[in-house]
Amino acid sequence: MGMVDLWKEVVEAGHLAAGVKGVKNVVNDIISKEFEIEKTDKSGKIQEVKNNGLIELSDVLIIGGGVSGCAVARALSQYELNILLVEKNSDISEEATKANIWKHTSGNIGKTRNSESRIEFKRQ
Amino acid sequence: MYTQLSKDLGFELKRPGSLVVFYKKTEVLIARLLKFLKVTGLGHLIKPLRQFMKVPGLKWLNETEVNELEPNLKGRPIGGFWMTTMGIVEPHEVCMAFAENAVENGVEIKLETEVLDIEKTDDEKMRVITNHSIIECKYLINCAGVWADVIAEMVDDRFYTIHPRRGAIAIFDKSRKGFINTPCGVVSNTDRTNNTKGGGASLTPEGNMLWGPTVTDTPFKDEKTVEPQDL
Numbered sequence A: 001m002g003m004v005d006l007w008k009e010v011v012e013a014g015h016l017a018a019g020v021k022g023v024k025n026v027v028n029d030i031i032s033k034e035f036e037i038e039k040t041d042k043s044g045k046i047q048e049v050k051n052n053g054l055i056e057l058s059d060v061l062i063i064g065g066g067v068s069g070c071a072v073a074r075a076l077s078q079y080e081l082n083i084l085l086v087e088k089n090s091d092i093s094e095e096a097t098k099a100n101i102w103k104h105t106s107g108n109i110g111k112t113r114n115s116e117s118r119i120e121f122k123r124q
Numbered sequence B: 001m002y003t004q005l006s007k008d009l010g011f012e013l014k015r016p017g018s019l020v021v022f023y024k025k026t027e028v029l030i031a032r033l034l035k036f037l038k039v040t041g042l043g044h045l046i047k048p049l050r051q052f053m054k055v056p057g058l059k060w061l062n063e064t065e066v067n068e069l070e071p072n073l074k075g076r077p078i079g080g081f082w083m084t085t086m087g088i089v090e091p092h093e094v095c096m097a098f099a100e101n102a103v104e105n106g107v108e109i110k111l112e113t114e115v116l117d118i119e120k121t122d123d124e125k126m127r128v129i130t131n132h133s134i135i136e137c138k139y140l141i142n143c144a145g146v147w148a149d150v151i152a153e154m155v156d157d158r159f160y161t162i163h164p165r166r167g168a169i170a171i172f173d174k175s176r177k178g179f180i181n182t183p184c185g186v187v188s189n190t191d192r193t194n195n196t197k198g199g200g201a202s203l204t205p206e207g208n209m210l211w212g213p214t215v216t217d218t219p220f221k222d223e224k225t226v227e228p229q230d231l
């Protein structure tokens, strides 16, 4: 824990901590003067949802609709389980998975899947 | 696995292989040692090499063979190592295919639903608080990408933090199609202060050439800036 000048020193501290053999649960709690990382306070929203009291049930909940979450969802879907996947964005594959896509360069992003087979996922 | 998946789910998979080229004699010697370990089966006895030894379709190329395969490479490589079975897909297309099939099999996907907090219940279940409701589940799977540490911390798991990096890749027009035949790179420099994560010249399944990526540490998980010097 502590404060350093540069972000790269924070990263280096993380590497050093992680590199110590046999040491587990080391989290780099160092912050840098270089950048201020704002944390949005979500406690109001959390309380509001709790007050609403709407509870849904599932056997398995998967957080994240990138390629990892969707692969896990598909693999588990062969079992008799009630599975829910939640994604914060308005579509799946919006973050790292979509950043690693090249089809927009050739001007055909809309054609990535046959539109007939495209299932509409549930929006809130 | 991916050959079958691409057939079952209908996404594009190409296997152009991947070529590592050598410019230094030491690299050629190390490659020869690896070949010896592979051919004799001794490599399987060395734990860190076991995974690598199982890769099918490895080929060691001499100077002539490398230059025949990739005549447009800079300088004159003195040898190469070709992993002929390396495949490329469009991750977005694969993700869509997985999701569609999961939904067909009964999985429910909720969009615009952000996990805000997680509480444990007395009966070993978890109550996941999202911006819309509370979801009570027996098993929780964390696939939140660079935010996975934030999710882990919600259940007091502080085993790791994720320090993101951003990078840029140059994408070439299809008019350069055929400039390279297989994704190519040099032996990676594993020094973490290096400004690349490894890579080189690569290909999309449609044949566009890619160069890169660069890599820069950033404290912001959603930063996607591209600086002129990246190119």
Ligand SMILES: Cc1cc2nc3c(=O)[nH]c(=O)nc-3n(C[C@H](O)[C@H](O)[C@H](O)COP(=O)(O)OP(=O)(O)OC[C@H]3O[C@@H](n4cnc5c(N)ncnc54)[C@H](O)[C@@H]3O)c2cc1C
Pocket (backbone or CB within 6 Å): A063, A064, A065, A066, A067, A068, A069, A086, A087, A088, A089, A092, A093, A094, A095, A096, A097, A098, A099, A100, A101, B091, B113, B114, B115, B116, B143, B144, B145, B146, B147, B169, B213
């Ligand atoms: C430019 C680039 C090139 C790459 N090249 C290669 C390559 O050649 N080969 C290779 O194997 N890999 C490559 N990768 C890496 C690969 O693309 C990623 O590792 C992979 O897509 C990560 O998938 P993911 O599902 O783990 O994460 P993501 O796709 O980021 O998905 C995580 C999801 O979780 C969601 N989420 C996060 N927090 C919450 C929350 N609180 N509530 C609800 N949802 C949340 C996010 O919105 C996101 O959709 C590359 C990546 C990039 C960016």
